[in-house]
Amino acid sequence: GEDVEQSLFLSVREGDSSVINCTYTDSSSTYLYWYKQEPGAGLQLLTYIFSNMDMKQDQRLTVLLNKKDKHLSLRIADTQTGDSAIYFCAESKNSGYSTLTFGKGTMLLVSP
Amino acid sequence: GAVVSQHPSRVICKSGTSVKIECRSLDFQATTMFWYRQFPKQSLMLMATSNEGSKATYEQGVEKDKFLINHASLTLSTLTVTSAHPEDSSFYICSASPGTDPNYGYTFGSGTRLTVV
Numbered sequence: 001g002e003d004v005e006q007s008l009f010l011s012v013r014e015g016d017s018s019v020i021n022c023t024y025t026d027s028s029s030t031y032l033y034w035y036k037q038e039p040g041a042g043l044q045l046l047t048y049i050f051s052n053m054d055m056k057q058d059q060r061l062t063v064l065l066n067k068k069d070k071h072l073s074l075r076i077a078d079t080q081t082g083d084s085a086i087y088f089c090a091e092s093k094n095s096g097y098s099t100l101t102f103g104k105g106t107m108l109l110v111s112p
Numbered sequence: 113g114a115v116v117s118q119h120p121s122r123v124i125c126k127s128g129t130s131v132k133i134e135c136r137s138l139d140f141q142a143t144t145m146f147w148y149r150q151f152p153k154q155s156l157m158l159m160a161t162s163n164e165g166s167k168a169t170y171e172q173g174v175e176k177d178k179f180l181i182n183h184a185s186l187t188l189s190t191l192t193v194t195s196a197h198p199e200d201s202s203f204y205i206c207s208a209s210p211g212t213d214p215n216y217g218y219t220f221g222s223g224t225r226l227t228v229v
Contacts, residue, residue: 033217042118042205042220043156088155092218099146100207100218104155 006089006103013111018076020106022089025070029091032065034074037086037105046074046087076108084110114210115139118221125196125228133191133224135206141186142208146218147179150203159204162189196228 003025012018024032030051035043049056049063049072056063062075076083086105092098115138125131135145143164148156160181161169168181178200180192189208193200205223 031217035217035220040223040225042116042222043207045217045219048217099158099161100156102155 004089004091004101004103006087006106008104009107009109011109011111012079014079014081016079018074018079018083018108018110020074020076020087020089020108022072022074022103023070024072024089024091024101026091026101027070028093029070031092032063032072033090033092033100034061034063035088035090035102037088039085043088079108079110081110081112084108114219116206116208116219116221118206118224120224121222122225123227125226127197127228128195130192130194131196131226133193133204133206133226135189135191135208135221137187137208137210137219140208140210142189142210143186145183145189145206145208147181147189147191148205148207150205150223156205159191164189193226196226198228201226201228 005023033048034046036046037043047058047061049065060077064073086107088105089103090100092100117136117138119134145162147159149159150156158171159174162181162183164183170176183189203223207218207220209218
């Protein structure tokens with residue numbers, strides 16, 4: 001079956017880089033997403049990567065995909081206290097109409 | 113664009129009563145919406161896929177008579193928790209997608225915190 005795994009907790013100091021890792025098992029995953037959830041709120045799409053890409057950069061966010069190892073990472077440069085949240089990795093077969101499979105989420109705590 | 117509005121954001125109800133949660137796509141039409149449940153410190157569990165004009169598809173283990181889903185229009189899906197019990201207390205989130213453009217991904221509502229007392 002499909003499975004998405006993430007480490008549960010990451011603590012960094014403000015200004016450092018954060019790297020959140022994710023592994024998945026379904027080789028037919030086509031889209032891989034990173035979502036951010038702040039306390040008591042819904043999920044905010046941060047970025048996505050298509051399975052034929054190795055890297056995608058968007059301002060402070062860099063996504064790396066190792067399709068062979070089924071490993072995905074999200075790097076946040078110059079992490080700020082406002083980045084403290086839970087980050088979910090998710091995968092889907094296609095965009096828009098198939099279901100998402102989520103990891104359990106990584107809680108990122110940024111200290112001043 | 114691609115905004116999903118969910119109401120109410122928080123509701124407290126008595127055991128045995130029913131609660132309706134609304135999920136609206138504000139600036140796009142959604143033939144498909146998804147309902148999730150999230151337990152504290154856990155991931156999102158897909159409950160059902162709501163299909164406009166037809167019956168919802170429920171995930172294994174989700175009671176369809178307990179969690180009634182109605183998707184009567186292209187912009188509105190509702191989840192009714194019937195005869196709620198304390199174990200139904202949870203955070204419920206809906207999502208929808210405006211299409212296949214992954215830049216929108218799946219847009220999520222802000223969630224509904226249900227507390228059954």
